[in-house]
Amino acid sequence: MTATGEEQVTARGGPWWWARRRSAVFDVSLAAVSALECALEGIPFARDAGIPEVAGVVFGLLAGSVLVVRRRWPIAVVLVSIAITPAEMGFLMGVVGLYTLAAAELPRRIIASLAGMSLVGTLIVTFVKTRQDMSRGDLDIGDWFVPFAAITMSLGFTAPPVLLGLYVGARRRLMESLRERADSLERELQLLAERAEERAEWARNEERTRIAREMHDVVAHRVSLMVVHAAALQAVARKDPEKAVRNAALVGDMGRQALTELREMLGVLRSGGDVRRERAASVPLAAVGVAAAAAAAASRAADDEGPCLAEIEELVGQSAAAGMVVAFSVEGDVRSYAPLVEQTAYRVVQEALTNVHKHAAGAKTYVRLAHRVSEIAMQVENEPPEEAAASARLPSGGNGLVGMKERVSALGGVFVSGPTDAGGFRVSAVIPAS
Numbered sequence: 001m002t003a004t005g006e007e008q009v010t011a012r013g014g015p016w017w018w019a020r021r022r023s024a025v026f027d028v029s030l031a032a033v034s035a036l037e038c039a040l041e042g043i044p045f046a047r048d049a050g051i052p053e054v055a056g057v058v059f060g061l062l063a064g065s066v067l068v069v070r071r072r073w074p075i076a077v078v079l080v081s082i083a084i085t086p087a088e089m090g091f092l093m094g095v096v097g098l099y100t101l102a103a104a105e106l107p108r109r110i111i112a113s114l115a116g117m118s119l120v121g122t123l124i125v126t127f128v129k130t131r132q133d134m135s136r137g138d139l140d141i142g143d144w145f146v147p148f149a150a151i152t153m154s155l156g157f158t159a160p161p162v163l164l165g166l167y168v169g170a171r172r173r174l175m176e177s178l179r180e181r182a183d184s185l186e187r188e189l190q191l192l193a194e195r196a197e198e199r200a201e202w203a204r205n206e207e208r209t210r211i212a213r214e215m216h217d218v219v220a221h222r223v224s225l226m227v228v229h230a231a232a233l234q235a236v237a238r239k240d241p242e243k244a245v246r247n248a249a250l251v252g253d254m255g256r257q258a259l260t261e262l263r264e265m266l267g268v269l270r271s272g273g274d275v276r277r278e279r280a281a282s283v284p285l286a287a288v289g290v291a292a293a294a295a296a297a298a299s300r301a302a303d304d305e306g307p308c309l310a311e312i313e314e315l316v317g318q319s320a321a322a323g324m325v326v327a328f329s330v331e332g333d334v335r336s337y338a339p340l341v342e343q344t345a346y347r348v349v350q351e352a353l354t355n356v357h358k359h360a361a362g363a364k365t366y367v368r369l370a371h372r373v374s375e376i377a378m379q380v381e382n383e384p385p386e387e388a389a390a391s392a393r394l395p396s397g398g399n400g401l402v403g404m405k406e407r408v409s410a411l412g413g414v415f416v417s418g419p420t421d422a423g424g425f426r427v428s429a430v431i432p433a434s
Contacts, residue, residue: 036064045088070097080097134146224354315349326353335371411432
């Protein structure tokens with residue numbers, strides 16, 4: 001980035017009103033040269049005025065040294081130069097003073113007025129001096145030369161420093177404006193970068209939450225059923241070998257299904273990561289929106305491959321095969337919904353049945369599905385478990401209900417869960433059809 005105005009402010013190190021020591025040294029040097037010039041010009045002025053030469057020299061030194069304050073009080077310097085113009089001294093002070101005045105941030109009317117006064121003063125003094133020289137015979141030229149010399153000298157001493165000062169002042173103000181714009185741009189870019197980082201962090205957190213929810217939905221139910229069947233297998237292995245074989249086969253099927261779903265999910269995540277890396281390496285910044293839309297479309301396509309409502313009956317059958325007493329009922333006209341709606345409904349029922357296996361083993365469970373005009377409703381309710389019922393002692397992370405509520409709320413639905421008056425537990429959800 002370019003040097004900003006703040007960096008320049010911190011670089012100030014000159015004494016008094018000077019921004020830099022270099023500027024102070026330069027102005028002091030100019031004032032010394034101007035004082036020397038005025039002191040030398042004060043000698044003939046003292047002779048013509050009939051005063052001691054020492055007084056003329058001192059007067060010249062004092063008048064010329066005023067140039068040291070040209071940056072702080074440019075108007076005073078110009079006024080002093082105009083005042084000593086009749087004494088024919090202060091040429092350097094007049095030129096430098098007019099330049100500093102024009103370059104300063106002062107109203108144009110003040111600059112024009114002082115420049116006009118200096119022009120008129122130089123014009124009159126030059127006119128009188130040239131006419132005196134011609135009357136003494138020092139110059140033997142026509143009368144046209146007097147006004148020509150006066151106008152030329154006055155314009156030459158006034159116009160160039162004023163024009164140069166106006167140009168330098170305008171350029172300085174332009175550079176300050178550009179620095180301010182650069183500072184503003186830098187702050188805006190920094191703010192945008194911070195916001196982009198916040199959005200990226202938010203997106204990463206959302207993605208992690210979504211992946212965790214998917215992994216929980218895919219794995220928890222299958223593994224819970226596997227643990228239930230394994231417990232049943234252990235109980236009947238000696239008493240009923242045929243039932244033990246069936247339970248072992250069910251455990252194997254559940255494990256294969258869980259592995260298949262895990263491979264599919266990991267494959268989607270891995271392919272999605274490869275695509276993001278390729279785009280980060282080759283896609284320009286202008287195509288980020290297109291890439292985001294493509295990623296969203298790919299995510300929706302992955303969601304389309306998820307479970308649907310038609311598989312809920314099979315899901316209930318798996319729980320029944322694991323020993324759960326479960327009743328399944330459907331109300332209304334069966335119809336198809338958006339893939340994400342059907343997948344969410346399936347996951348809600350799946351997680352609710354998993355919770356029954358974990359916390360209410362042996363309890364009778366009712367699964368109800370209702371197709372309404374503009375929504376689909378589902379309810380999973382279990383009776384209180386029998387005290388003597390064996391528990392599979394499945395671990396619980398406490399994220400199942402939270403994940404179900406997040407899924408339903410994301411689609412604009414309503415999710416309610418809690419204990420019933422009879423001592424059981426009920427999970428209800430209503431999801432809009434579109």
